[in-house]
Amino acid sequence: MGIIRNLANHLTVIRQSLTRNHNKIIMSRQLHARRTEGVDNNVWVEFAQLAADYKAVNLGQGFPDFSPPKFVQEAFVKAVSGGPLMHQYTRAFGHPRLVKSLAKLFSRIVGHEIDPMEDILVTVGAYQALFCAFQAVVNEGDEVIIVEPFFDCYQPMVKMVGGKAVYVPLRPKVEGSAVLSSGDWGLCPEELASKFTPRTKAIVINTPNNPLGKVYKTEELQVIADLCIKHNALCISDEVYEWLTYDGTKHVKIASLPGMWERTITIGSGGKSFSATGWKVGWAISAGKILKHMKTIHQNSVFHCATAAQEAVAQGFEREYELFGAPESYFQQLPAMLHHRRMKLASCLESVGLQPIMPEGGYFMIADISSIKVDFGDESSKDESYDFRFVKWLVKEKGLATIPVSAFYSPEHSKEFDKYIRFCFVKEDSTLDAAGEILKKWSQGQ
Numbered sequence: 001m002g003i004i005r006n007l008a009n010h011l012t013v014i015r016q017s018l019t020r021n022h023n024k025i026i027m028s029r030q031l032h033a034r035r036t037e038g039v040d041n042n043v044w045v046e047f048a049q050l051a052a053d054y055k056a057v058n059l060g061q062g063f064p065d066f067s068p069p070k071f072v073q074e075a076f077v078k079a080v081s082g083g084p085l086m087h088q089y090t091r092a093f094g095h096p097r098l099v100k101s102l103a104k105l106f107s108r109i110v111g112h113e114i115d116p117m118e119d120i121l122v123t124v125g126a127y128q129a130l131f132c133a134f135q136a137v138v139n140e141g142d143e144v145i146i147v148e149p150f151f152d153c154y155q156p157m158v159k160m161v162g163g164k165a166v167y168v169p170l171r172p173k174v175e176g177s178a179v180l181s182s183g184d185w186g187l188c189p190e191e192l193a194s195k196f197t198p199r200t201k202a203i204v205i206n207t208p209n210n211p212l213g214k215v216y217k218t219e220e221l222q223v224i225a226d227l228c229i230k231h232n233a234l235c236i237s238d239e240v241y242e243w244l245t246y247d248g249t250k251h252v253k254i255a256s257l258p259g260m261w262e263r264t265i266t267i268g269s270g271g272k273s274f275s276a277t278g279w280k281v282g283w284a285i286s287a288g289k290i291l292k293h294m295k296t297i298h299q300n301s302v303f304h305c306a307t308a309a310q311e312a313v314a315q316g317f318e319r320e321y322e323l324f325g326a327p328e329s330y331f332q333q334l335p336a337m338l339h340h341r342r343m344k345l346a347s348c349l350e351s352v353g354l355q356p357i358m359p360e361g362g363y364f365m366i367a368d369i370s371s372i373k374v375d376f377g378d379e380s381s382k383d384e385s386y387d388f389r390f391v392k393w394l395v396k397e398k399g400l401a402t403i404p405v406s407a408f409y410s411p412e413h414s415k416e417f418d419k420y421i422r423f424c425f426v427k428e429d430s431t432l433d434a435a436g437e438i439l440k441k442w443s444q445g446q
Contacts, residue, residue: 059431150206201233244363268285385414
């Protein structure tokens with residue numbers, strides 16, 4: 001009996017030891033996927049919180065602080081009160097009325113007959129359209145060329161699918177004169193061509209560009225198109241600000257160029273089109289053979305988008321189709337209104353010695369801050385880039401929120417462009433006036 005008892009005790013000790021070791025293994029196991037590593041920082045979260053903490057005048061975040069046009073507000077109200085179907089699921093890949101209205105308008109612009117059921121995917125904002133695009137077309141090890149400055153979600157989305165981001169910057173064309181317009185920035189064709197390799201799967205462009213405001217000219221798009229055709233690569237073209245161009249600048253869709261319809265994914269936004277960013281209605285337009293793979297990602301992630309918001313955006317596009325090019329069109333009225341606000345902001349910036357880069361399109365204006373000397377005083381942040389330190393100082397000391405432009409660049413190029421900050425001018429006049437008063441007091445040493 002003693003032998004049996006000793007054996008039982010020994011087995012208990014072994015079992016307890018194994019349990020402890022097993023628990024240690026379980027506790028040491030990573031409970032997160034590696035794809036989330038290195039992509040957790042977000043400039044919008046950081047600086048939105050900073051602006052809120054200091055109750056700053058916010059020219060940082062890119063959203064209008066004015067209401068959408070009445071006709072889409074009324075369409076939304078009508079949709080919400082339009083019976084039970086407006087409160088239930090609609091077609092997973094896009095509300096039928098919306099995809100038909102998008103196809104009708106954009107077929108006219110692209111010069112290609114767009115099939116509303118095959119060639120359009122409606123998403124939860126342009127953000128999800130981009131996510132679906134990268135998930136659907138990029139394999140592990142594929143290279144994706146990203147033109148800088150870029151909207152900051154492109155890089156983490158490429159990384160999360162195991163792709164490799166390859167960067168090529170737009171550069172100021174300085175020829176003995178100051179850079180005054182986003183049109184003075186361009187791609188070097190030779191530099192761009194050198195980035196294409198047998199592993200290149202896609203190139204990502206943004207026109208009009210955030211944060212620079214550059215609108216690509218036809219000849220610039222043709223250089224990109226020729227390289228895509230030569231290397232059998234896709235173009236993911238983020239065109240959410242397509243209706244917002246100024247001073248006679250024309251937006252051109254790269255999908256309209258010969259040979260590009262079948263190799264372009266065009267990203268659009270109802271929120272940007274109708275100044276209703278919170279509705280989160282976006283889309284991707286492409287050849288059905290490409291879009292079907294994006295639909296697979298969509299149906300296995302969000303599956304469906306809000307019905308009433310899609311109905312309202314559909315009615316907005318139906319109206320714009322009928323008024324296309326007319327003075328009554330919202331797509332004509334909005335940039336005309338924003339031109340005034342763009343000029344107001346530029347004047348305010350110049351008054352304190354900042355050099356604005358006049359945008360050809362979009363929501364934003366960047367300014368060169370290299371001539372402004374500031375004593376940050378805080379040695380703890382000296383390892384941060386200059387524009388990050390400047391923006392934090394501007395919020396804390398002057399009560400004005402902006403965004404550092406180096407956040408839109410890769411680590412290898414960010415130091416070349418850390419003397420710029422970004423302002424949003426798609427704001428009420430009262431907001432811009434408040435910002436102007438801050439800048440005025442600053443210039444007077446107050």
